[in-house]
Amino acid sequence: MAVDLHRFANPTRFLRLVSAIFPWAAGLTVILLGTGLYLALFVSPEDYQQGDTVRIMFVHVPAAWMSMGVYTMMAVSAAVGWIWKHPVADLSGKAAAPIGACFTFLALVTGSLWGQPMWGTYWVWDARLTSMLILFFLYLGYMAVWESFDDQSKAAKAAAILVLVGAINIPIIKFSVDWWNTLHQPASVATMEGPKIHSSILTPLLVMGVAYLSLFTTIFIVRVKAEILDRRLRIMQVNALQE
Amino acid sequence: MTRKRRRLYFVLAGMSVLGLAAALVLMSFEDSLVFFRSPSDLAENPIPAGRTFRLGGLVAEGSVVKDGVEIRFVVTDLAETVPVRFRGLVPDLFREGQGVVTEGRMDENGVFIASNVLAKHDENYMPPEVAESLKEAGHWQDGKEAEASD
Numbered sequence: 073m074a075v076d077l078h079r080f081a082n083p084t085r086f087l088r089l090v091s092a093i094f095p096w097a098a099g100l101t102v103i104l105l106g107t108g109l110y111l112a113l114f115v116s117p118e119d120y121q122q123g124d125t126v127r128i129m130f131v132h133v134p135a136a137w138m139s140m141g142v143y144t145m146m147a148v149s150a151a152v153g154w155i156w157k158h159p160v161a162d163l164s165g166k167a168a169a170p171i172g173a174c175f176t177f178l179a180l181v182t183g184s185l186w187g188q189p190m191w192g193t194y195w196v197w198d199a200r201l202t203s204m205l206i207l208f209f210l211y212l213g214y215m216a217v218w219e220s221f222d223d224q225s226k227a228a229k230a231a232a233i234l235v236l237v238g239a240i241n242i243p244i245i246k247f248s249v250d251w252w253n254t255l256h257q258p259a260s261v262a263t264m265e266g267p268k269i270h271s272s273i274l275t276p277l278l279v280m281g282v283a284y285l286s287l288f289t290t291i292f293i294v295r296v297k298a299e300i301l302d303r304r305l306r307i308m309q310v311n312a313l314q315e
Numbered sequence: 316m317t318r319k320r321r322r323l324y325f326v327l328a329g330m331s332v333l334g335l336a337a338a339l340v341l342m343s344f345e346d347s348l349v350f351f352r353s354p355s356d357l358a359e360n361p362i363p364a365g366r367t368f369r370l371g372g373l374v375a376e377g378s379v380v381k382d383g384v385e386i387r388f389v390v391t392d393l394a395e396t397v398p399v400r401f402r403g404l405v406p407d408l409f410r411e412g413q414g415v416v417t418e419g420r421m422d423e424n425g426v427f428i429a430s431n432v433l434a435k436h437d438e439n440y441m442p443p444e445v446a447e448s449l450k451e452a453g454h455w456q457d458g459k460e461a462e463a464s465d
Contacts, residue, residue, distance in 0.1 A: 117442035121408060156324040190407030192433045203364040236330060240337040251341075252348050253371060255416055260438040270441035276413060 083300050090293045094234040098290040104283035111276035119273070125189050130276055132182040133261075134284040135175045139207060139243055142172030142288065146214070150232035162228035162297075163303065165235060166218050167295035170188040171288055173211035180204060191255055197246035200256035203241055210238040222301070353414045364421045370397060371416040373434070377410055390415065390427070393419035400447040408434035 112130035119126035130206065146165040151160035183201070184194045214235050219229035251257045260268045265273055341348075351371030352362070362368055370390055378389035384406060390397050399417055409415060414435030419428045441449075 086341055117441050117444075118445040120446035121436055122440075129440070151326050155319055155326055157319075188436065190406065190408055192409075193431075196350070196433070199348060236326070237333060240333055244337070244341070252345075252350060253353075255349050255433060255435060257436055257438045260440060263438075268439045270445050272442055273440045285414070 078179060081160055083160055083304075085295060086160050087165075087300060090297065094290070094293045097286050097293060101283060101286040101290050104279060104286055106230065108280040108283045111279060117272050117274045122190060125186065126273070128182055128186040129273075130280045132179055132186060134281040135179040135182065136204070137281055138284050138288055139172060139176035139179050139204070140245060142168050142175060143207060143210070143235070143239070144242055146235050147171065147242075150235045154236075155230055155234045159303065160300070162224075162232070163294055163299040164292075165214075167299045168288075169211055169215050169218075170293055170294070171291050172213065173208065173286075175284070176204065176208045176211055180208060186217070187255075189200075193255075196255050198254040198256060200245065200254050203245045203248050206241055207238075207245060210234070210241065216239075221283075224306070251291075267283060288299040325410045353392040354390060354397045355392050357364075357397060362421060364423050367418065367420050367430075368404050369416055369418045370399070370427050370429075371414070374409070374413050374415055376411045390417065397427050398425070399427045399429050401432050403430075403432070405432050406434040408436055 084298070112127055116127070116130075118124055146168050149161045149165040149168075152158055153165065167211055183204075183253050187196075193258055216233055217231045218227050221230065246259075246262075248254060261274070261277070271275065327463045349356075352370035353372050354370070357370070372390040372392045375391040375396060376390040378387075385400060385402050387398070387400050388411075390399055399418075400418075402440055403416065409432060414437065417427065417429040418431040418433075421460045422428050
């Protein structure tokens, strides 16, 4: 396993792999996003309490999953980049961050729009909402750190420290609704007793989840290719100056 | 020890120390991170009249009385109860048996004067027909009691 991953630390091999995946990821995104939205908006039933407003969930919940998933992936990349000095790992985190930040922003905005009709407020400072806002700032901070160094290896190191320290926030977000009383309801899908959502609502939600994952993969491939090529360009420029 | 190995241990040790520190901080903050207090919390540690805080629980069955713009109800956690008075609009989800979080203060008579009422919904999602058949089959209270007990 480890040996296989080391193989793809070679940027050329990594580029070849992601280029092969790209059309499949893009096609899957179109199909799943179309199917998911159709199921979510037209096929899935109303909720017994929330009526049609529950449909916001199909956009909100997968965005929140992705915001935490992408951050976790960035934290793993940062650790790998730090320990084994694989430049592809550093660049993966850099490429993923703005996409993760967008998912976090989407989760915050749709959550707020959902909160107003259901709870009666756009925002409260409970543990779940606050820890999600902190996650958004962590993404912004990570992106700012990358931009504030000219030396890319120094930037990678500083960004890795930030993202690893901030990783503490991920379990806090997940368990905030269990550890403290919050306005936000407890977990509905990933619980010890299994999902608490009726299958007619759960299925579209899971389709949307996979659709978001393919959307992330598609955009990530474009961005990580650009980052690797950008890094090569910098090296060529430095070499040209030295000659 | 190779440099890779040393960096690996450094990251692992760093993350463990950070995790421990975060856990200690969160444990010491536990009381101040409370978003709302339940009627049982209030029975144990009464809050002096006039101080603003949030009270949360279920709206007791049969307790809602509408009197013009004023609405009176009782918040319960199935152990203790607190009477609440509120002037204003309640959210759509507000109803008997529903979770609520109210913000306000106690008056001298032990009545909670709410300035704001928010509705809480639970983690269950289902179509109305399924909710109906659950009620008919008598399994309805299972979820509600679980929610009220935490």
